[in-house]
Amino acid sequence: MKPSDTWNSRSREPSLAEAPILHVDLDAFFASVEVLDDPSLRGRPVAVGGAGARGVIASASYEARRYGVASGMASVTALRRCANLVIRPGRFDRYEEISQQFRAIVADTTSRYEAIGLDELFCDLTGLARRGVRPVEAARALRARVVDELRLDCGIGVARNKLFAKLASREAKARVVRGQLVAGPGVFYVDPATEARWLAELPVRALWGVGPATAAKLTSLGLTHVRDVARVDERDLASHLGPALAATLASFARGEDPREVVSDRRVKSLGHEQTFARSLVGGEVVAAARVHAGVISRALRERHQLARTLSIVVRFDDRESLSRSQTLAFGVDDDEAIFRISEALLAGVDTSRAVRLLGIHASSFLARGSSEVQLSFAVASAQETRQRALEESRSRQVAHAALRDAVDEVRRRYGNDALSRASEIGELATQRGRYAFGPALGDADEGADGR
Numbered sequence: 519m520k521p522s523d524t525w526n527s528r529s530r531e532p533s534l535a536e537a538p539i540l541h542v543d544l545d546a547f548f549a550s551v552e553v554l555d556d557p558s559l560r561g562r563p564v565a566v567g568g569a570g571a572r573g574v575i576a577s578a579s580y581e582a583r584r585y586g587v588a589s590g591m592a593s594v595t596a597l598r599r600c601a602n603l604v605i606r607p608g609r610f611d612r613y614e615e616i617s618q619q620f621r622a623i624v625a626d627t628t629s630r631y632e633a634i635g636l637d638e639l640f641c642d643l644t645g646l647a648r649r650g651v652r653p654v655e656a657a658r659a660l661r662a663r664v665v666d667e668l669r670l671d672c673g674i675g676v677a678r679n680k681l682f683a684k685l686a687s688r689e690a691k692a693r694v695v696r697g698q699l700v701a702g703p704g705v706f707y708v709d710p711a712t713e714a715r716w717l718a719e720l721p722v723r724a725l726w727g728v729g730p731a732t733a734a735k736l737t738s739l740g741l742t743h744v745r746d747v748a749r750v751d752e753r754d755l756a757s758h759l760g761p762a763l764a765a766t767l768a769s770f771a772r773g774e775d776p777r778e779v780v781s782d783r784r785v786k787s788l789g790h791e792q793t794f795a796r797s798l799v800g801g802e803v804v805a806a807a808r809v810h811a812g813v814i815s816r817a818l819r820e821r822h823q824l825a826r827t828l829s830i831v832v833r834f835d836d837r838e839s840l841s842r843s844q845t846l847a848f849g850v851d852d853d854e855a856i857f858r859i860s861e862a863l864l865a866g867v868d869t870s871r872a873v874r875l876l877g878i879h880a881s882s883f884l885a886r887g888s889s890e891v892q893l894s895f896a897v898a899s900a901q902e903t904r905q906r907a908l909e910e911s912r913s914r915q916v917a918h919a920a921l922r923d924a925v926d927e928v929r930r931r932y933g934n935d936a937l938s939r940a941s942e943i944g945e946l947a948t949q950r951g952r953y954a955f956g957p958a959l960g961d962a963d964e965g966a967d968g969r
């Protein structure tokens with residue numbers, strides 16, 4: 519019984535009010551672009567990543583996935599699984615170019631979209647009700663345009679909130695089952711009438727923010743599926759996991775996700791940028807990021823705000839610049855988390871080139887104390903009781919697991935290791951271009967959504 523047959527309601531199309539959120543995700547993006555530009559690769563197992571001894575796979579074609587190759591895997595392991603795997607270094611100028619085309623197509627449907635990577639975005643169709651738009655129909659039309667105009671495939675999830683839409687886009691895609699490629703429906707709609715049962719059966723790993731570290735922690739508590747999390751009292755969960763993570767997981771397990779789609783032009787950010795008197799290289803850039811993180815975290819705390827999106831901007835001596843961003847499943851306002859995420863975003867930037875300017879920006883704000891999770895690293899003060907200190911230390915450990923997963927997600931999204939290692943062998947340094955990752959922050963006001 520394939521979930522798509524059971525849960526993708528074909529008998530009744532939802533109204534816009536029932537399912538206004540789309541999650542659009544291009545398939546195996548980097549690898550697919552390589553195949554697009556070099557048709558001799560078609561049908562062959564292809565990956566983008568570092569080919570060297572310590573290289574990591576950033577993106578793998580479906581043909582490669584049939585052999586068990588996956589993103590985040592060491593290239594050595596990937597080649598062991600698939601001896602004729604073609605590994606290409608990344609061409610980020612090209613990925614960015616196609617990403618812009620992708621956003622332009624989406625912008626024809628709605629200006630209310632939020633890019634969360636080069637190949638992935640959310641749309642909110644609520645404003646199109648007067649035009650009589652039906653969400654599944656709109657998703658099919660959008661997918662047809664992406665396939666026709668970009669010659670790339672994508673999966674689209676249609677649901678009432680971001681949580682379900684993102685889970686649904688995975689269901690929309692092709693998958694590998696016992697070494698065979700099984701086509702997906704392309705568009706997958708999560709029916710509110712059956713969504714709870716569907717969600718319950720998913721592994722905890724499917725939830726946003728649950729990476730390997732948090733999943734291992736949950737498994738050690740006997741919680742392997744969302745249904746297990748849903749059955750546990752939130753206070754019990756909090757006693758094992760700390761209150762912050764428990765609150766998020768409990769909310770997701772109930773199918774609740776209050777996050778709105780925030781279109782680029784409405785992005786408000788709080789940033790700290792510095793042009794250095796003397797250009798910095800390597801570890802000096804990382805040290806500057808630590809100072810910036812301190813400034814941002816103080817500003818956030820003063821405003822009683824948490825940020826879910828962190829971005830970095832780097833400008834080199836030759837005036838070339840790039841930006842990267844990552845949206846987290848939780849809000850942050852402390853130095854440590856902001857620094858660690860920024861450091862992960864910096865990891866793939868070639869800082870052997872002289873860096874003239876570094877900026878860190880925080881956006882996607884939440885009010886402190888909102889129902890969404892805060893990742894707290896506050897150290898218990900000496901006056902606090904031993905019990906309180908124990909709780910703090912436990913919740914800090916858990917917070918570190920969540921943070922480790924978030925850093926892991928940054929690496930997976932941007933293939934940091936793969937790219938820094940590719941540049942070590944000299945293939946990538948000349949190919950990385952302006953605004954190689956994500957939208958340029960300075961251009962946010964003149965973004966693609968002019969309609």
Ligand SMILES: [Mg+2]
Pocket residue numbers: 543544545546547637638
């Ligand atoms: Mg993708």
